[in-house]
Structures are given as structure tokens and as C-alpha cells.
Amino acid sequence: MPRLRTLLPYLLLVVGLVLFPLVASTNLVNIGVYVLIFTVAAVGLSLLMGLAGQVSLGQAAFFAVGAYTQAILVTKHGWSMLLALPVAVAAAMLLALLVGVPLLRLRGHFLALATLGLGIIVTVVVRELDYTGGTSGIFGIPKPEFGGRVYNTPAEFFWLLAPVVVLSIALAQKLTHSRIGRALGAVNDSEVAAECLGVDTSGLRLRVFVLAAGYAGLAGVFYAHWLAVVSPEAANFPLSVSFLLMVVLGGLGTVWGALTGAILVETLDEGMRTLIPQLIPGASGEVQLLGFGVVLVLVIILVPGGLAQLWSALVRRFRGTRADPGVAEDAPAALGEELDDLLAQADVPERGSPILQVRGLTKRYGGVVALSEVDLDVHAGEIVALIGPNGAGKTTAFNIITGVMGPTEGSVTVRGQEVQGRRPHVVAALGATRTFQNLQVFRSSTVRGNVMVARHLRSRAGLVPGMLGLDLAEERRTRREADRVLTATGLAAHADRPITALSFGQQRQVEVARALALAPSLLLLDEPMAGLSSGERDHLGEMLRRVRGAGIAVLLVEHDVAAVMALADRIVVLDDGVRIAEGTPAEIRRDPAVIAAYLGSDEDDDAVVHTRPGPAREGDER
Numbered sequence: 001m002p003r004l005r006t007l008l009p010y011l012l013l014v015v016g017l018v019l020f021p022l023v024a025s026t027n028l029v030n031i032g033v034y035v036l037i038f039t040v041a042a043v044g045l046s047l048l049m050g051l052a053g054q055v056s057l058g059q060a061a062f063f064a065v066g067a068y069t070q071a072i073l074v075t076k077h078g079w080s081m082l083l084a085l086p087v088a089v090a091a092a093m094l095l096a097l098l099v100g101v102p103l104l105r106l107r108g109h110f111l112a113l114a115t116l117g118l119g120i121i122v123t124v125v126v127r128e129l130d131y132t133g134g135t136s137g138i139f140g141i142p143k144p145e146f147g148g149r150v151y152n153t154p155a156e157f158f159w160l161l162a163p164v165v166v167l168s169i170a171l172a173q174k175l176t177h178s179r180i181g182r183a184l185g186a187v188n189d190s191e192v193a194a195e196c197l198g199v200d201t202s203g204l205r206l207r208v209f210v211l212a213a214g215y216a217g218l219a220g221v222f223y224a225h226w227l228a229v230v231s232p233e234a235a236n237f238p239l240s241v242s243f244l245l246m247v248v249l250g251g252l253g254t255v256w257g258a259l260t261g262a263i264l265v266e267t268l269d270e271g272m273r274t275l276i277p278q279l280i281p282g283a284s285g286e287v288q289l290l291g292f293g294v295v296l297v298l299v300i301i302l303v304p305g306g307l308a309q310l311w312s313a314l315v316r317r318f319r320g321t322r323a324d325p326g327v328a329e330d331a332p333a334a335l336g337e338e339l340d341d342l343l344a345q346a347d348v349p350e351r352g353s354p355i356l357q358v359r360g361l362t363k364r365y366g367g368v369v370a371l372s373e374v375d376l377d378v379h380a381g382e383i384v385a386l387i388g389p390n391g392a393g394k395t396t397a398f399n400i401i402t403g404v405m406g407p408t409e410g411s412v413t414v415r416g417q418e419v420q421g422r423r424p425h426v427v428a429a430l431g432a433t434r435t436f437q438n439l440q441v442f443r444s445s446t447v448r449g450n451v452m453v454a455r456h457l458r459s460r461a462g463l464v465p466g467m468l469g470l471d472l473a474e475e476r477r478t479r480r481e482a483d484r485v486l487t488a489t490g491l492a493a494h495a496d497r498p499i500t501a502l503s504f505g506q507q508r509q510v511e512v513a514r515a516l517a518l519a520p521s522l523l524l525l526d527e528p529m530a531g532l533s534s535g536e537r538d539h540l541g542e543m544l545r546r547v548r549g550a551g552i553a554v555l556l557v558e559h560d561v562a563a564v565m566a567l568a569d570r571i572v573v574l575d576d577g578v579r580i581a582e583g584t585p586a587e588i589r590r591d592p593a594v595i596a597a598y599l600g601s602d603e604d605d606d607a608v609v610h611t612r613p614g615p616a617r618e619g620d621e622r
């Protein structure tokens with residue numbers, strides 16, 4: 001029963017939180033209060049790191065902004081805790097919004113360093129300003145008081161915090177299973193594929209960055225009320241490292257890991273506080289930080305997935321289950337009737353209308369000219385093949401058309417709108433999507449999960465509805481639609497399998513099914529036949545004919561010349577970045593320039609060109 005399985009951890013958590021202050025010593029409950037406060041900040045960071053794949057060493061900066069804003073509003077302006085709280089959280093989020101736009105252009109280590117700098121800036125600012133109390137900070141922050149009751153003791157404060165923690169975890173957990181969470185997971189696996197399916201990766205990252213800051217700000221508010229004082233320490237590096245350690249120890253990509261990580265780090269902290277002075281007399285806080293650093297490195301080396309990794313290994317061992325349910329039939333199932341319904345969703349203009357117009361496309365990499373003044377047209381309801389020897393510029397053309405890179409010169413018009421230099425999600429929103437020469441599946445997801453990402457543009461639920469669970473009906477619909485796509489493309493038997501359990505050829509088919517799930521009006525396929533068995537090739541060929549039949553425009557890059565000759569209505573040939581020929585398959589087969597550059601003659605090498613007649617179509621010259 002999945003419902004009970006979902007609820008059980010929360011039930012255990014609630015029981016644990018209620019009982020803990022009753023059975024633990026005051027000192028332990030005091031540590032427990034810090035665990036809960038830090039859990040809230042760590043949950044935010046785990047969303048940022050695990051879900052959005054962004055490493056931040058500045059979570060303490062937002063924590064401090066929340067704490068200071070709360071302290072200032074309560075002590076200097078006489079606001080009540082409840083009134084000040086949303087403003088303090090909003091202040092942390094506002095800072096994240098302001099710095100997030102420039103910071104999130106950076107990736108990986110650079111982002112980590114930049115956020116580290118942010119922590120230092122906030123520390124310096126609050127230390128230098130009189131308004132924030134200088135080095136000594138702001139004192140006299142009262143303990144929370146509601147309905148005449150002051151939450152003074154560790155146990156009372158613990159119980160006050162407990163629902164906040166449960167809610168923080170539940171909302172974050174819900175987010176990871178929402179449309180936005182799915183899109184972020186996809187971005188983590190393959191940013192370029194997610195973008196080409198319509199996911200605005202920068203926008204999403206910024207939203208999660210701001211949300212994570214909100215979590216940190218909320219934690220800061222409780223920290224201020226519990227300690228009764230906020231000092232520049234709240235923004236400093238060791239605290240950010242602690243948050244990072246909590247998330248990494250608990251396990252990236254799991255919200256629950258933030259709680260277990262916080263428990264471990266606080267216990268470790270307390271342990272080191274007593275142990276280190278005994279081992280090294282006169283040792284200061286730096287030694288403790290060093291200890292944290294050592295633990296962090298050890299965890300990353302020994303258990304990169306943190307406690308969550310150990311836990312799932314334990315569960316797998318206990319249950320003896322395999323992650324992959326497997327399927328009896330490995331060959332592709334027949335294409336379903338549903339395929340036509342799916343294709344009918346594509347918003348295609350009248351057959352023969354221009355869908356893609358490329359003019360004077362040029363791309364230079366320093367001295368290398370990858371494309372030179374290339375013109376290309378693809379109309380509704382036709383398959384155009386782009387062929388040429390290795391290095392001819394085919395993938396470069398795909399990348400420019402889909403917004404993965406900008407051209408040096410020239411224009412790309414999709415459905416009447418110029419898109420050169422625009423981002424891939426903008427191009428996808430116009431109905432153009434693609435597959436990739438090097439597979440770009442979302443490796444951490446199932447086959448169905450992969451296809452569901454492609455329905456991103458056909459669903460709406462944002463971050464907040466996703467967190468609040470207001471997206472249930474839409475999520476059910478998206479799931480049904482993804483299943484229909486899988487049935488339509490003969491992949492239904494694999495729906496629940498992890499995508500990585502599928503063979504290379506099957507993953508390629510999922511990539512095509514995923515692209516079709518967007519219901520595109522222009523489909524760009526980069527070597528879709530590579531690695532497929534002959535049965536799979538025939539299956540894909542039939543699918544593409546039906547795609548064309550539905551009026552969708554297809555641009556196909558393919559080295560399997562036989563498949564190209566059988567499928568394409570027109571062929572454009574590139575050589576060394578230059579368009580050397582264009583025509584029907586029959587014309588291209590006879591073209592001397594193409595024979596010299598790419599095809600070779602039958603006498604030269606019989607193995608190079610194997611044409612295979614496809615079903616006769618109107619206008620076929622074969």
C-alpha cells in the first residue's frame with residue numbers, strides 16, 4: 001500500500017518528536033533543538049544540491065539574513081515573532097533572488113566559491129554596521145510567546161519547532177515528486193535534453209535557490225529566538241560547511257537525509273567538542289572545522305551517497321528485490337493505435353507549409369569553419385535528411401537550430417519566428433524538439449519518468465502548487481498521457497523500469513518516444529538508427545512514416561544510408577560545412593559530388609550504399 005508507505009516515516013517522525021523531550025536529558029533536548037533548527041536549513045540546501053544540482057557554500061548567509069531581520073524587527077521595532085517571521089524569510093529569499101541571477105550563471109566549483117564569498121560579505125556587513133550590533137550582534141531576542149505561554153525550556157521549544165520541521169520535510173518531499181521536481185531531476189541528469197523538452201533550467205534553478213534561502217531564513221528565525229542573540233557567527237563559513245556536511249552525510253537527493261545528516265553532524269559536533277580538547281590541549285574551533293573537513297572528505301570517498309545510500313543498500317538486502325522489474329519481451333511491441341491520437345496533438349499547419357527555414361547559417365570555432373552559409377528548409381509532413389561525412393557539420397546545425405548554441409552568422413526560423421541564439425526551451429515551446437547523437441536520457445528516472453518530463457510544456461503546476469499537493473489531478477493526467485505515449489510507441493512493457501536497465505537500442509527508442517511526447521511540429525533526430533537492431537530499425541522507420549503522415553516535419557541526421565534513402569523525401573548533403581547538394585534520394589544517389597564526398601560509387605565500395613526500398617509513396621522517385 002503506497003499510501004501507508006508514504007505516511008509511515010512521518011508517523012514515526014511525529015512519534016519520535018513527541019517522545020524525545022520526555023525521555024531525553026535537558027542537555028540532549030538542547031542539542032535536539034539545534035538539530036531541528038539546522039534540519040530546516042539543511043532541507044533547503046538538500047533541495048538545492050540534490051534536486052537542482054547546485055553546490056552552495058553560502059547557506060549560512062541566508063540563515064543569518066533571516067536571523068538578523070527577525071532580531072531587528074522584534075527588538076528594535078517591537079514586532080511580534082509571528083509578524084516578523086514572514087518578513088525575515090522574505091528578506092532571505094529576496095537576497096537570494098538578487099544574487100541568484102548573476103550567481104547561477106556559474107556552475108559547480110565556481111558557484112560554490114561565489115556562494116562562499118556571499119557568506120563572507122554578509123559576515124563583514126553585519127560586523128561592520130552599528131545597526132546590526134557590530135561584532136557583538138543583537139541581544140535580548142525574546143523566547144517565543146503565544147497565547148500567554150512562553151516557550152522557554154528546551155522541551156517546549158523543541159515541541160514548538162517539531163511541526164515546522166515535519167512540514168518543511170513534507171513540503172520539500174512533495175516538491176521532489178511534482179512536475180517541477182521531475183524537471184529539476186531531469187536537468188540534473190541532462191540539462192541539454194531537459195531544455196530541449198521545454199524546461200527553462202535557469203528559471204527553475206533560480207526558484208529553487210530562492211526557496212532554499214527561504215528555508216535557511218526560517219531556520220535563522222528560530223535560531224535567533226532560541227539563542228536570544230544573533231552575532232556575525234551566524235553567517236560564517238563553518239556553519240555553511242556544517243549545512244553542507246549534513247546534506248552530504250544524509251545523502252544527496254533525499255530530503256530525509258537532511259534530518260539524519262543534521263542529527264549526525266550535531267552529535268559529531270558535540271563529540272568533537274569534548275574529545276578534541278582532551279586529545280589536543282588548547283585546541284580551538286579551527287581544529288573542529290578541520291575534523292568536519294576530514295569527515296566530509298571521507299564520506300565523499302567512501303559513501304558518496306551518504307546514509308541514504310547505506311539505507312537503500314540495507315533495504316535491498318533485506319527485501320532481496322531487484323530495482324528492475326524486467327520484462328518478458330525484449331523486442332519492440334507493435335506501434336499502437338494511440339500513436340495517431342498522440343501525433344494528432346501536434347499543432348501542425350497545412351502539409352507543405354514551411355516549418356523550419358535556415359538561411360546563411362555559419363558557425364566558426366576559431367579557425368575551424370563547422371558550417372558555411374548553409375540554407376535548409378523543412379516543411380510540414382516531410383522527412384528531410386541531412387547527411388555527410390564525419391565532421392561535415394550536421395550536429396552543429398542541429399545544435400544551432402535547437403538553441404543549444406548560437407550561430408556565428410545566419411538565421412533560423414521555426415514556424416515563422418526567428419530563434420537563432422534563443423535558448424532551447426524557447427525553441428521547444430515553438431514545437432521543435434530533438435534526440436541526440438550521444439544518448440541523453442534521464443538516467444535517474446524510469447522509462448515513464450523520462451516521458452513525463454516531455455509533458456512539461458503541456459502541464460502547468462508551479463513550485464508552490466507542487467509543494468502543497470495541489471497538482472494531484474494534473475500529475476495523474478500527465479502519468480496517463482506518458483503511458484499512452486509508451487503504448488503508442490510499443491514501449492509500454494518497460495514503463496516502470498529504470499531507464500538504465502534498458503538496452504542501448506531501447507534507450508534510443510525511449511528518446512524518440514520522449515521527443516514525440518512533446519507532440520512536436522518539428523522533430524530533429526540525430527542518428528536515431530545508431531545501435532539499433534534491424535527489427536528496431538524497421539520499427540523506428542515505420543514510426544517515422546506515421547509521424548510524417550500526421551503532418552509533422554522531420555529533420556534526420558543518419559549515417560545509415562539505406563534507411564535515409566528509404567525514408568527521406570529530400571536529402572541535403574553537407575561536406576566540410578558546405579551544402580554540396582540537395583534533392584530527392586534518387587537524385588542524391590546519382591550526384592557526382594555526393595558520390596565523391598560521401599557515398600562512393602557502387603563499383604568503388606559495394607558496402608557503402610545499401611539502398612532498401614521503402615513502401616511506395618506518392619511522389620517517390622524510386
Ligand SMILES: Nc1ncnc2c1ncn2[C@@H]1O[C@H](COP(=O)(O)OP(=O)(O)OP(=O)(O)O)[C@@H](O)[C@H]1O
Nearest residue numbers: 365368369370389390391392393394395396397437
Ligand atoms: N566545440 C567545438 N570546438 C571546435 N571545433 C568543433 C567543435 N564542435 C565541432 N567542431 C568541429 O566542427 C566540425 C563539424 O562538427 P560536427 O560534430 O557538427 O560534425 P558532424 O557532421 O555532426 O560529424 P559526425 O557525423 O561525426 O557526428 C568538425 O570539424 C568538428 O571538429
